[in-house]
Amino acid sequence: MQKRLFLHTLLALSASAGLASAHAATPLKFQLDWRFEGPAAFFLQPAAKGYFKDAGLEVTIDAGSGSGGVVQRVASGAYDLGFADLAALMEFQANNPDMPNKPVAVMMVYNNTPASVMALKKSGIAKAADLTGKKLGAPVFDAGRRAFPLFAKANQVGAVQWTAMDPPLRETMLVRGDVDAITGFTFTSLLNLEARGVKPADVVVMPYADFGVKLYGNAIIASPRLIKENPAALKAFLQAFAKGAREVIANPAAAIAHVKERDGIVNTQLETRRLQLAIDTVVNSADARAEGFGQVVPTRLSLMASQVSDVYATKTRVNPAEVWNGSFLPPAAELNILPKK
Numbered sequence: 001m002q003k004r005l006f007l008h009t010l011l012a013l014s015a016s017a018g019l020a021s022a023h024a025a026t027p028l029k030f031q032l033d034w035r036f037e038g039p040a041a042f043f044l045q046p047a048a049k050g051y052f053k054d055a056g057l058e059v060t061i062d063a064g065s066g067s068g069g070v071v072q073r074v075a076s077g078a079y080d081l082g083f084a085d086l087a088a089l090m091e092f093q094a095n096n097p098d099m100p101n102k103p104v105a106v107m108m109v110y111n112n113t114p115a116s117v118m119a120l121k122k123s124g125i126a127k128a129a130d131l132t133g134k135k136l137g138a139p140v141f142d143a144g145r146r147a148f149p150l151f152a153k154a155n156q157v158g159a160v161q162w163t164a165m166d167p168p169l170r171e172t173m174l175v176r177g178d179v180d181a182i183t184g185f186t187f188t189s190l191l192n193l194e195a196r197g198v199k200p201a202d203v204v205v206m207p208y209a210d211f212g213v214k215l216y217g218n219a220i221i222a223s224p225r226l227i228k229e230n231p232a233a234l235k236a237f238l239q240a241f242a243k244g245a246r247e248v249i250a251n252p253a254a255a256i257a258h259v260k261e262r263d264g265i266v267n268t269q270l271e272t273r274r275l276q277l278a279i280d281t282v283v284n285s286a287d288a289r290a291e292g293f294g295q296v297v298p299t300r301l302s303l304m305a306s307q308v309s310d311v312y313a314t315k316t317r318v319n320p321a322e323v324w325n326g327s328f329l330p331p332a333a334e335l336n337i338l339p340k341k
Contacts (some may be wrong), residue, residue, distance in 0.1 A: 014330065025058035026233045028226075032064045033218060036263040038275030039187070041255035042109065042156030043083070044243025048258040055236035058076030060099025062120075068092075068141055071221065073187055074103040080226045081158045083109070085143050086216045087308050090323055092331055094314035103221040104325045106297050107238050109245075111288035114281060115144030117151065117202045119181035120174065128155035128206055137163040137179030139171060147149035148210065148214060149311045168326040187277040191270060203305055207281065215304050216296060217282050222328075231328065242294065246337035249284060252276050284338045294335045296324055 032040055036171065043061055047054055052059040064070050067085035071092045074082045086105055093102045098169065117136075119125040128151070138145035163179050171192040174182050182189060186207055193203055208215065220241070226234055248255040252275045256268055282288075291297050298320070305318035329335065 003187070009041060015043050021201070023054055025053065026230060027058045028052075028081060028233065028237060029079045030059055030061045031070045031079040032061065033067050033070055033085070034065070034082045034322050035063050036259050036266065037188075038252075038256065038259065038273070039278045040262070041248050041252070042245050042260050042276055044186075044258040044262060045248050045255050048261065049244060050245070051240035052237065055169065055240045055250040057233060057236055057240070059237070066141055067218070071192050073101055074221055074223050075099065075101050077101065077223060077225060079263070080223050081234075082221050083218055084221050085113070086219050086304070086323070087113075087143060087312070088267075089219070089221055090305060090308045090318040090340040091312045091314055093323055094309060094312075094316045094318045097316045101224050102322070103223055104227065105219040105323055106222045106227075106234065106325055106328050107294045108216055109219060109239070110278075111291060111293070112207075112282045112285050113143060113147070113215040113217040113292075114185035114187060114278065115147060115183060115208045115213075115215075116141075116175070116186040116189070117144065117148075117181055117183055117206040117208075117219075118186075120191070120198065120206055123180050125181060125204055128157055131160055131181060132158035133160065134180035134181065135161045135163055136179075136181050137165055137173050138183040139167050139170065139225045140164045142167075142183055143185075144208065147213065147307075148183060149305055150213045150215070151206075151211060152206055159305070186281055187274050188267060195270070195291065203251040209282075209285065209287070214287070215307070216301070219227060222325075227325070227328075234328050235330075238294075238328055239334060242334050242337060244331050245293075248275070248337065249279055249337060252279060284341070289340070292332070292335060294329050295326060295339050296297050 047059055056257045067088035070082035070084040071089050089105055165173055171180050171189055174177050175196050222234055253272050254274045259271055260266055301320045305320040309317045
């Protein structure tokens with residue numbers, strides 16, 4: 001009798017263990033493009049709200065130090081997913097044509113590049129053509145600096161002189177007058193200038209998207225291994241992300257609480273404004289509403305691939321078909337998250 005009870009108990013425990021194993025969450029490592037600032041709320045919201053967990057995922061979100069690093073880490077297999085500038089992904093693919101594990105963009109988040117040229121009004125720079133002959137500053141890897149030849153061509157800007165610096169010094173050097181203008185993400189540099197005592201009204205902002213440069217910005221990228229071995233997990237991640245993104249767009253102030261949870265020293269008011277600026281300029285832009293959140297237009301993608309090939313002087317031409325895979329996107333109804341303006 002005791003033996004039969006023991007076997008029954010053993011079988012029950014084994015069944016329970018098997019059931020738990022069958023329902024174990026899939027671990028995924030995700031790399032942000034930058035620090036835990038306002039825009040990171042797009043990813044921290046679905047994590048904090050349990051949307052990833054409800055989808056059967058255990059998602060780890062780490063801060064980053066630039067899109068180039070994100071692409072490399074996803075390519076190496078250190079991360080399953082990441083958030084990176086599409087131009088950086090294109091450059092990596094075209095410069096590593098024989099690499100077997102090149103990441104692929106699977107959802108567009110920043111429909112327009114956040115890159116802008118910014119100058120102080122007291123410099124006398126009022127329009128793009130005024131940049132000719134001026135000293136511009138940006139880190140060598142800055143997306144706006146890399147794509148500046150496109151901006152210059154579209155706006156008939158002549159030769160400029162570049163000064164390189166580490167990211168924390170960019171706005172400081174502009175305020176000090178060491179450079180005449182800078183390139184950078186609007187929602188980063190504009191607020192950094194304000195933190196250094198510059199009023200927004202005293203800054204000339206020339207967003208690339210408004211000055212003839214229609215590059216896509218940051219996208220969610222995925223490793224080929226994840227795409228091949230667990231496409232269901234990738235689909236689940238994008239669905240949970242879209243659900244959280246809808247809430248972030250509807251209530252940015254509430255979403256910042258999750259950023260604060262990850263970095264307690266962030267300025268809540270500043271990061272709320274940064275997030276709102278990102279939403280207004282690159283997430284819920286006119287182009288995004290026309291094309292649909294998360295998606296790309298093939299003709300625009302092909303043009304960008306050609307432009308990046310030329311301006312970045314890549315080893316091979318960028319193949320847009322290899323850069324983008326939209327087959328894992330949620331249904332159209334779940335992507336309909338942008339409020340009309």
